[in-house]
Amino acid sequence: MLDIKGISKRYGSKPVLTDVSFTVGNGRLTGFVGANGAGKTTTMRIILGVLTPDTGTVLIDGVAVTNSDRRRFGYMPEERGLYPKMKVGEQLVYLARLHGLSTASARANTRSLLEQLGLAERAGDLVQALSLGNQQRAQIAAALVHDPEFLVLDEPFSGLDPLAVEAVTTVLTDYAATGAPVLFSSHQLDIVERLCDDLVIIADGQIRANGSREALREQFSSPVFEIRLPGDSVWIGTVPGITLVEREAGFAIFHAETDAASQLVLRHALERGPVESFSQQSPSLASIFKEVVQ
Template sequence: MTDSLHIHRLQKNYGPLRALDDVTFSVAPGEIFGFVGSNGAGKSTTMRIILGVLAADSGEVRLGADLIDLERRRRIGYMPEERGLYPKMKVGPQLTYLARLHGMSAAAAETSARTWTERLGVAARFDDDVADLSLGNQQRVQLAAALVHDPDVLVLDEPFSGLDPVAVDVMSDVLKDKAAQGVPILFSSHQLDLVERLCDRVGIISAGSITAQGSVDELRTRDGQILEIVGPHPDSRWADGLPGVLAADYASDATRLRVHDDVDDQAILAAALAHGPVHRFAANPPSLTDLFRELV
């Protein structure tokens, strides 16, 4: 079985700027870990340190009990945010070349290149220059480049960027299949609905520090729940000061209250009814997007 990927207390400074501050998390075999944060939060820096493209000022990256060295990094499938394909090289020969750099034989490399272009829907472009492909198809080829050498670990920086819904489904299925084979998968994305749907666990990074991590359910329930009430006019600000209410958002379509888990929801309903008829009263955990807005 593939080892877990461990990132332990990474620090990285650029002069007075601290890009990473004690970043620690792990990705277990067969786990899909979503790494989310605003632009400049430290996601790409962390991934580049995992790959050895950057050196950390302190901290460690391990596969299982062992520090990652050059030989073990060859077993990682990496998809950079800035796409790294040769634009004037044909798709198939390029993938074959990259697979051979990872130690595959010529025959095995070409077979793998054809398998992955077929799986990712770009087999018809096997003999075309990368520059002649659409951005979405270039993205598919870039993922094939991360997969072509049958890696033990996947580290993918914004793999869904620029993809249409069909391509998102194809890529999601590939990641789920690799996870089912025991591969640890770390990927970053700004598409939080996709992260929420696809990931086993999520880490949120802000200003170089991990501000929250856990399963999606753990994160969504860590700070209470959301009550959505349709009825009372928002200008009344009817929920201000009610016991157990942590925050109130008086939108035109509904009032959304963040409340403690043990709040007396019947008391809140009674307060709403005191300001007019209530057409909807529902309790929901916050979405990952709601949590992200609060933490970042």
């Protein structure tokens, strides 16, 4: 388990991070989201030891991380860091060997990752000859090739087409299934919402929301309901305490000021005939993000 405890960082008089704390659990995919300049990359660099915090610490299972511990991390920076004039496969083997793997293990890991990420046929190509999307896949492979115990990825889905997104999603899900904590940032909230187990939302260098996807949906759920029923639904807007959000024949989304108001709609609907469905809507990550950063 990876714990970030009370991290603060200033550049001169400007605070960049203020008391940032969250946990990346074993076997959990944790999405780290925030606007540009919110503090995501700075936090990740502190976790990796690239930057030193002014206050706070990073812990593994309750013990402060040392420089030797950071060899156990796999890291993908937002800026591509591979050698452009080196062949893809050779570069991955080289990086794995730097982390102490045998030549045989390094080659086996390289073959496996390139296959999973759809790059097997590009193993002999120079990195600079790859498309930007394929360079991104190679960068992800570089973060994983040495079998790290912890994975920290800064914008891993940037520049990927839908097929590549699915390939990377599968790799990360499989990796978390081994018990590894996985932290990744992304601006693509739809991917984060689909993939992650836990969410950390940061704005202006401060954590604004933190918890499991289900817990945050429950915490920020709004009293908005959807009902499907035969016939016209215009009458729903006349019920006290109800505001129609969207309406079509046989379908309506409405805001209820109280639980009693929503139940009154259901009772009136049942008096008029059968109700096909009635449910409270779960908020999207995009709506939660908008609410907490404003």
